[in-house]
Amino acid sequence: MGNDQAFSGEELRYLSLLAKQFPTVQEASREIIRLQGLLSLPKGCEHFISDVHGEYEAFLHVLNSCSGVIREKMDSLFSDTLPRAERDELATLIYYPREKLALLRDQVEDMDEYCAIAIHRLVRLCRLTASRYTRAGVREALPKDYAYIIEELLNTDRNDPDKKGYYESIVGAVVDTGQAPELIEALCSAIKRLAVKRLHLVGDIFDRGPRADIIMDSLLAHHSVDVQWGNHDVLWMGAASGSRTLVATVLSNSIHYNNLEVVETGYGISLRPLSVFANEVYKDCDVSRFAVKLTGDDGAKYTEKDKLLSARMHKAITVILFKLEGQKIMRHPSWGMEDRLLLDKIDYEDQSITIKGVKYHLEDCDFPTVDRADPYKLTPEEETVIDQLTASFLHSEKLQRHVRFLYSKGSLYKIYNGNLLYHGCIPMNADGSFMTFTMGGKERTGREFLDYADAAARRAYYLPLGSKERQLGMDFLWFLWAGRNSPIFGRDRMTTFERRLIADESAWTEPKNPYYTLYNDPAVCEAILQEFGLEGPNCHIINGHVPVKAGKGESPIKGGGKLIVIDGGFCKAYQKTSGIAGYTLTFNSYCLRIISHQPFAGKGKAVRENFDISSTSAIVQNMDRRMLVDETDIGRRRKERIADLRRLLEAFRSGALLEEHGGADKEI
Numbered sequence: 055m056g057n058d059q060a061f062s063g064e065e066l067r068y069l070s071l072l073a074k075q076f077p078t079v080q081e082a083s084r085e086i087i088r089l090q091g092l093l094s095l096p097k098g099c100e101h102f103i104s105d106v107h108g109e110y111e112a113f114l115h116v117l118n119s120c121s122g123v124i125r126e127k128m129d130s131l132f133s134d135t136l137p138r139a140e141r142d143e144l145a146t147l148i149y150y151p152r153e154k155l156a157l158l159r160d161q162v163e164d165m166d167e168y169c170a171i172a173i174h175r176l177v178r179l180c181r182l183t184a185s186r187y188t189r190a191g192v193r194e195a196l197p198k199d200y201a202y203i204i205e206e207l208l209n210t211d212r213n214d215p216d217k218k219g220y221y222e223s224i225v226g227a228v229v230d231t232g233q234a235p236e237l238i239e240a241l242c243s244a245i246k247r248l249a250v251k252r253l254h255l256v257g258d259i260f261d262r263g264p265r266a267d268i269i270m271d272s273l274l275a276h277h278s279v280d281v282q283w284g285n286h287d288v289l290w291m292g293a294a295s296g297s298r299t300l301v302a303t304v305l306s307n308s309i310h311y312n313n314l315e316v317v318e319t320g321y322g323i324s325l326r327p328l329s330v331f332a333n334e335v336y337k338d339c340d341v342s343r344f345a346v347k348l349t350g351d352d353g354a355k356y357t358e359k360d361k362l363l364s365a366r367m368h369k370a371i372t373v374i375l376f377k378l379e380g381q382k383i384m385r386h387p388s389w390g391m392e393d394r395l396l397l398d399k400i401d402y403e404d405q406s407i408t409i410k411g412v413k414y415h416l417e418d419c420d421f422p423t424v425d426r427a428d429p430y431k432l433t434p435e436e437e438t439v440i441d442q443l444t445a446s447f448l449h450s451e452k453l454q455r456h457v458r459f460l461y462s463k464g465s466l467y468k469i470y471n472g473n474l475l476y477h478g479c480i481p482m483n484a485d486g487s488f489m490t491f492t493m494g495g496k497e498r499t500g501r502e503f504l505d506y507a508d509a510a511a512r513r514a515y516y517l518p519l520g521s522k523e524r525q526l527g528m529d530f531l532w533f534l535w536a537g538r539n540s541p542i543f544g545r546d547r548m549t550t551f552e553r554r555l556i557a558d559e560s561a562w563t564e565p566k567n568p569y570y571t572l573y574n575d576p577a578v579c580e581a582i583l584q585e586f587g588l589e590g591p592n593c594h595i596i597n598g599h600v601p602v603k604a605g606k607g608e609s610p611i612k613g614g615g616k617l618i619v620i621d622g623g624f625c626k627a628y629q630k631t632s633g634i635a636g637y638t639l640t641f642n643s644y645c646l647r648i649i650s651h652q653p654f655a656g657k658g659k660a661v662r663e664n665f666d667i668s669s670t671s672a673i674v675q676n677m678d679r680r681m682l683v684d685e686t687d688i689g690r691r692r693k694e695r696i697a698d699l700r701r702l703l704e705a706f707r708s709g710a711l712l713e714e715h716g717g718a719d720k721e722i
Contacts, residue, residue: 061701061710069705072698077714079706086699089692093684096186098251099123100471102639104598106255107286107625108263108316112635112654114272115667118149120249121638121649122669127182127249132175142664144175151242153661155235169234173225176241177207183248184208186643195247195277200240203228247277254470256598257284257477257542260316261307262625266290267320270456273463281464284477284598285535285542288511292531293447294457295514295524299382299532301444302375306550309368312346321453327442329363331435332370335422341365343418343554344372349626372554373421374440379536380430382529388492391538396551397429407556414556461515466508466541467586471641471686472593474586478542479569479599480504486578488585489539489567500585504541507534539567544599570600579613592675594618594646596639610637610648611674618648618674626653635667639674643681646674 061069076082101120106113119125125145132141147154162168184192189209196204203224212221228237253276260266273279281287289307292300305328308314317323346364348356356364376397383391399407405419423433432440447453467476480500481489488499498506511534514527534540536548545564552561572578573595583593595617602610602619610619624636635653639646652668659665683689705711 060708061705065701066705066710069698069702069711072702073705073711073714076699076702079703079713082699082702082706086696086703089696089699092188093682093689093692095188095683096643097471097681097683097686098186099249099640099642100252100254101250102254102256102475102596102620102641103636104256104477104596104638105258105284105601105621105624105636106263106269107258107261108266108269108313109624109626109654110263110265110268110272111657112624112651112667113269115149115654115657115660116636116638116651117253117272118246119145119666120246121640121651122671123249123640123642124148124179124183124245125666128179131178131182139664142666144172145666146660146664147172147238148176148179148242148245150657150661151239152235153657155238157661166229166234169238170225170229172238173207173228173234173241174212176238176245177204180204180241180245180248181208183245187248192244192248196244197240200237203237204241204244251278252470253279254468254475254596255279255281256475256596256620257282258286258598258621259284260290261286262311262313264313264315265320266316267452267456270459274456274459279463280468280470280475281460282468282475282477282598283460283464283466283511283542285540287460287464288531288534288542290453291457291460291511292514292528292535293444294450294453295528295531296444296448296519297514297528297531298440298444299375299378300528300535301447302371302378302440303532303535304447305443306368306372306375309364309371310344310347312348312364321447321450323443323446323450323453325367325443327439328367328371331439332366333363335435336366336370339366339369339420339422340418341369344369370439372550373423374432374436376551377424377430377432377436378440379532382532384430386529386533389533389537394547394551395430397424400429402426409552409561412561414552414558414561416555417557418555457515461512466504466511469586469588472588472590473596473641474583474588474593475596476504476541477598478540479544479567479573479597480582480585481539481541481544481567482569482572482578484568486568486572486575486581507541542599544569566600573597573612573617576614576616579616583616592677594674596620602637604650610650615674618646620648643677645676647671648674 076085099120101123103113103116128141128145132144136144158168159165187195192208193201193205206224207221210217210221212218228234255273259269259281273281283291289300289303293304305317305325308317314325318325341362342365344365346361346368380395380397383389383395393410396407396409399409400416400419401407402419405416406413407416408414423436425431467474481491483489490497490499491503493503493506493510507530510527510530512527513523514531517524517527534542536543538546544567547564549562549564556562579595580589582595583589593616595613597617597619598621600619601621602608604610611617612619618639620637620639636651638649638651640649649669649671654667655665683692702711706713
C-alpha cells in the first residue's frame with residue numbers, strides 16, 4: 055500500500071474517520087482552502103452582559119441594539135443623508151420591527167412607499183454588518199423564508215444600470231404581494247444577528263426583576279451564547295434539580311421581593327400548598343418582620359388581607375428554609391459553617407440571640423413549628439408542603455427546559471479569545487494567595503477548585519433522582535449559593551436570619567472575600583490569569599456580581615485595566631447603589647469597549663417615541679492592529695483542522711489511505 059511508516063496506527067484510525075467526511079484529495083483540498091480563507095476575516099464582535107436579574111425589557115433592548123453597535127453602524131451609513139429623527143425611527147424599527155410597523159400603519163399616509171424605502175435602507179445596513187462574513191456565513195444567518203430574496207438584494211448593486219431594474223423589481227414585487235412587513239422583520243433579524251458573533255451572559259439572569267423566564271426564552275433563541283453561572287442562577291438550577299432547600303430559598307426571596315410572577319405565570323408553579331399551610335399555622339402569629347417589600351404603586355394594588363397572607367407565606371417558607379439550611383450545614387462539617395446554626399441559639403425567654411459574642415434582641419420569636427429540643431426538624435406538615443412545592447419545580451416543563459440550557463451552555467467560568475469570564479470571584483486569602491477548600495476528600499485551590507465545583511454542580515442535575523451522589527450535588531449547589539467564600543457568592547456569610555429577625559443592622563454585614571480588594575492590584579489580576587493559562591497584553595478578566603458604585607465615582611476597570619466589572623445595576627433595586635442601569639462590554643476586531651447605560655423607560659416608550667437607552671462608551675483597550683479570526687479560539691481550532699487535513703492529504707498521496715470515489719464496494 056505504499057510507505058505508511060510516517061503514520062501511527064492511532065493517527066491512521068483518526069484520519070480514516072476524517073476521510074469519511076473528505077474522501078478525496080479534491081474534497082480535502084477544497085476544505086483547506088475554505089478554512090484558510092476564513093482565517094483572514096476580521097474577528098467578529100463579542101457582546102458581554104451581566105446581572106440582568108429578570109429585567110427583561112431592558113435586557114431585550116440592550117440585546118436588540120447590541121449595546122449601540124447597530125446604532126453606530128447605522129450612523130456611519132446615514133449621518134450625512136438622514137436627519138437624527140429618521141435615524142432614531144429606523145433604529146426603533148430594527149429593534150422592534152413588528153411593534154413599530156403596527157404603530158406606523160395608523161401614522162403613515164403611504165405605507166407601501168414607507169416599506170419600500172425602509173427595505174432599501176435596511177439592505178444597505180445589512181450589507182455593512184455582513185461585510186465580515188463569507189457568503190455562506192451570511193446565508194446561515196438569514197431567516198429561511200426570506201433568505202433567497204435578502205441574498206439577492208445584498209449581492210445586487212442597485213447602482214449598476216444592468217441590475218437596477220432587477221433590484222427594484224424584487225422590492226416592488228415584495229410590496230405588491232403584501233410581504234413587505236415580513237421582509238422588513240427578516241432583514242432586522244439578520245442585521246441583529248450579524249452585528250454580534252457571540253453573546254456572553256456573565257451570570258445572574260434570575261431574581262429581583264419580574265420575568266427571568268422571558269430572558270431565558272430569548273437566550274434559547276440566540277444563535278451563539280454562553281453563560282457563566284451566577285449565584286442566583288445556581289439557586290434556580292438547584293431548585294429545578296429537586297433541592298428542597300433551594301426551592302425554599304427561591305420562594306422566600308420571591309415572596310419577600312413581591313416577585314412571584316415568574317414563579318406562577320412564568321413557570322406555572324402553584325403556591326396553594328404554601329398559602330393554605332401558612333394561613334392555618336401562622337394565623338395567630340406576629341408576621342410584621344416578614345412583610346413583603348412593595349415598591350412604587352404596588353402597595354395600592356393589594357388589600358390588607360393580601361399583604362397579611364403574603365407575610366404569613368413568607369414567614370412559613372423562611373422558617374422551613376432555616377431548618378433545611380441547618381440540616382445541610384450539619385451534614386457537611388468540612389464546610390466550617392457551624393456558626394451559621396442559629397435556630398438552636400435562640401433564647402426564647404429573653405427573646406435574644408448571641409452571634410459571634412454579641413447579644414442581639416430578636417424582633418420575632420413566635421415560631422409555632424420550631425421544636426426547641428430539635429429545632430432543625432421539619433414538622434410533618436412542613437415536610438408535606440416542601441415536598442409538594444419541590445415536585446412542582448421538578449415537573450415544570452418550561453423551568454426544566456431553561457435549566458437544561460443553563461447546564462448545556464453554562465459553566466462556572468469560561469476562557470474565550472484570551473479573556474477569562476466568571477461571575478463572582480476567585481476566592482483568595484488576605485495575602486493574595488488562593489484560598490484552599492477541602493472538597494471531595496482533597497484540598498483544592500484556584501482553577502482546580504472551580505473545575506471541581508463545576509463538576510459537582512452537574513451531578514445535582516444529571517445523576518439519578520434519589521441517589522446519594524445527586525443529593526451531595528444538590529447540597530453543593532447550596533454551598534455555591536450561600537457557602538462561606540463560595541466562588542459565586544464571595545462573602546463570609548449570608549445574613550438572611552439576621553435581616554429578618556434583628557433590627558440592629560450591624561448584624562446584617564456580609565464581609566466580602568479579600569478578592570474584592572485585591573483585584574485592584576495588577577499583579578493579582580495577572581496571577582489569576584496565569585492560574586487559568588492566560589498571559590499577555592490582550593488578556594482580561596470579565597467579572598460580574600458586585601454592582602459598581604458609578605454614582606460615587608467608582609470605576610468598573612480594575613487592576614490597571616486587566617479586570618473589568620460589568621455589573622452596573624440592570625436591576626432597578628440596585629440602581630440607587632450603582633447610580634446607573636448597567637454596564638455592558640463589546641469586543642470587536644479593533645477594541646475592547648465598555649458601555650454604561652442609563653435606566654430604560656420601557657418598551658412602550660421606545661416604540662412610540664423612538665426612545666433609546668442613553669449610553670456612554672469608553673475604550674478599555676485598542677488592539678495594536680485589527681484582530682483577525684486567525685488570532686481567535688475559533689481560528690486556533692481551524693488551524694488544527696487544517697493541519698489534520700494536510701496529514702490526510704499526505705496519507706492519500708502516500709497510499710497509507712485510499713481515496714474513496716463513488717461506486718465503492720460496500721460490506722454486507
